Amino acid sequence: MLGSWQAKLVNRIEDSTVRTLKMQRDCVDFSSNDYLGLARNPLFQGDLMSIVLKYPSALKGATGSRLISGNTRTQEEVETFLAQRYGVESALLMSSGYIANLSLVSSLALRGDTILVDELIHRSVHDGCQMSAATKWKFRHQDLNHLESLLKKARGQIWVLVESIYSMDGDYAPLADLIDLTEAYGANLIVDEAHAVGVYGNGLVYEQGLMSRVFATVITFGKAMGFHGAAVLASQELNDYLVNFASPIIYSTGNSDLMALSIQAAYQFIDKNPTLREQLQQRIMYFNSHLKRTDRKVLFSAIQPVIIPELNKLKSTAEELERAGLSVYPVMPPTVPVNTGRLRICLHTHNSFDEIDRLTTIIKEYL
Template identity: 40%
Template sequence: MSYKDNISKKLAARKSENAFRTLSVREGLIDFFSNDYIGFARNKELQKEIHSKELSYNLEVCNGSTGSRLLSGNSALAESVEQYLAQFFKVESTLLFNSGYAANLGVLSALPQKGDTILYDELIHASLKDGARLSFADRISFRHNDLEDLERKIKKSKGDIFVVLESIYSMDGDQALLKEIIGISKKYNACIIVDEAHSTGTSGAIGQGLVLAENVADDIDIRIHTFGKAMGIHGACVAGSKELIDYLINFSRPFIYTTAFSPHSFLSVLAAFEKLEQSASVIEALNKNIQQLSAGLHSFEGYIASTSPIHVLKVGGTDNVKQLATAVQESGFDVRPILSPTVKKGEERLRFCVHAFNTKTQIEELLAALKKNL
């Protein structure tokens, strides 16, 4: 069979399962879908601040970074942004990556070695799984937030052990049981890696992430903070010890073999985090909306309790969830179905992201549209 036959066969299978994906643009609907949790992606003031930084820095090389960080792409600006982030996340050092995907690949492909074990929560993001696949370590998943399963598997693990979690799980919206997992992992001297993609900018009074909000930073070896969600821009950083960052600079291929951030991106990170430091009231507004949506969804069958911006109604079945999504969209709300293989077959779901900018009435009307169509 040629590769072309393989393409046709796989696409035909997707279509026959009603799971064929296409890119779509929908305009004019109320956003209960995007990761723009605190409205930074659409914040005109932030746009102006980024632009005014570009003018005031007046950099000679102003458009592209011209190379990778180890060659011509490094700059005083790059290093100052990393120092700023280290202070913000209360950590020794940080290292910027071009995206959360690259950061996760960069950590997991480089750190665990042959003979080591990566133990990961079954619900971690694809980027962490892909990173683990690129390493030569053994990979074993444990059941989601299941402490007994984790302990059973950690006991049998070989070599250095890496426990991989998300602080807020992207497809369920629930939180890692950080304190309990730390308790188990420390007994076996495991390194804990936490992806803070959905808690950066949302957890804690000024959005420093769940690890700091729960006061467990001393027990977490590595955090990954991404900037494409609540921060409203793009990129990510790995936060950890100075030695860890030196190691990544030397051995992490997704860091080494790529063109560095553009000056615009470095300045966007500075401006967005400076804004976040002044956004406690926006995070409070987000939390109020989270409570309202969660209280309204509580009585619906299939709702997974969540205190994060991500809320999920498990519907089950591709056709069912697509129909429900279309009906809710026709009522004016941008919500999307999450299908297999992004989630397990039978666990297809409608996923809602609530934002600081959603109004009380919008949330009430979304709940009414759901009730009418369920």
Template identity: 40%
Template structure:
């Protein structure tokens, strides 16, 4: 019991530090507020027609459970068919299904990179990418966010095999990477690119094929990761690359080998979502129209500090955990589901409200939210000035 008590005390001390810094994370269930928070950019997660199609197909199954890993009893013709269809959609040689984007990113990086390799990663890379880097035996260095000069300066100093790890759209700031220029640098210095397309899937490109495909750069990238937890409205991910890469991961990627296969309900749901995506050009276009409307509307307010964004993610900087939590509470009390992003998730002083656009949001909802955010930020600024 004494050992348990010591452990409990250590855990409680760490939790208390989070409480003291206003950065404690807690779980909340769903609500009936107007959604400006979720990653359901195209509304697929709540699409009634899609839901009925999924239910209809599930009823035809003899079994629904995975029953084991894919190297044992968990592989299924539906899963292999889905991988082929997704590879075709994104114009890739092969696709390998993972249970989550986190598993795909961390598994890919930790498996592919070796002790004598060097990883260069954008300083705003997602935690799943950083986890893969941490688990790898490679040497790693960050480069300044979207800074081509800093990236090239580091590439020049590396002679061994190297990898550049970037995202199409960054989840905290919402900005887009300069992919064309990074591809050119990678080819100049013989580096391999791993591109996380999580927030570009279903959002960027004519039918949501992603940034690499839109710019016709996809054949020049070593590996792309497309996830299903955002615009696809489900969960899971695929790694796109060569057949050699796929076979290598099947043989050496521990998060793929030693985990239960995705269940067939998930496989069917993702497959049908991709079929819907094939005919969603107008749907995606509407999302972009709403994003532009939000940017144009909120830019009229002088107290709002909006970070540049070319995705469906927008960040309004409100420094301080206490202040940004207060701002989010005001939004929620007014009926809008907007969440605060606290430090240490983002750097201290860059805490923000994170606003996500969806095809089901209306212009009137957006206009009212922008006006509300302006009044909140003005109040916080005035309150701080009075304290000083």
């Protein structure tokens, strides 16, 4: 007799939604989050090599959590660099955006509190909610009227969590309106900037001059920065609290100095190469012009979803693209809601116009 966990796997195999690990193929990249191409940029790689040669000790591991043996002067200097760049009191480095969201939600939202999350927010926030004793409610994606109806009923300390750009839909959150609404109800707003940092300067919260009006911002470096890691930008008091009460931080091995130095180098490289963002926007506009897309919610986003609800059709489209040497990731339920399966197309500075021509030609055959 199958155990419950085995039955779940069998069900996924039978409905053709099973996930498997695959080796990266030599295809044209329309699937990674390397929006500005830093992960493959030889000039940026040269900068990283210079760091290694100048600071060979940065290659070693942290050897323990930051509370035991994993904290270094280098990490604190990079945190100071980030805090000054964003004009906040404090920045706290972590190993990933997943860990950052897990840390914030699980430690801040206490029994009797209410967590309100956009229904399409990243899985890390939902998992953080599972670690919390607070009440969690989801509001309809980008629906501020629904959010306000929940704010009226919420009890205790209220926490509202959104993304500035959503990872599967590529659409923008109405940040100024969200802030006005949460301030009116005394709620704390936390914004995940994973897909905005780098692509839109320091991220949409910063670029719109809203840093002082959000409770905390999560910035990550595994997308446009071409590396990995994350940071929470907030008050010194909040980050002191996280160090004391956030289990994912307390019980995880710290980061290497190489990670911290590479994050700083990525910001400096992007500052020196402003044309990277311009090149990306050119490719986004070119893609949308070919498919005649006019929805302003995603018109300037590096993430361009093409909805294909029928799973067999979605798979056959992805397979055809792969045969053509184009890497596009098909996203199926349960990652996205039922009947919203899609090709999650990511555009990059390193995509040529000819490659975009090949991509859109095949897509149009299946739509």
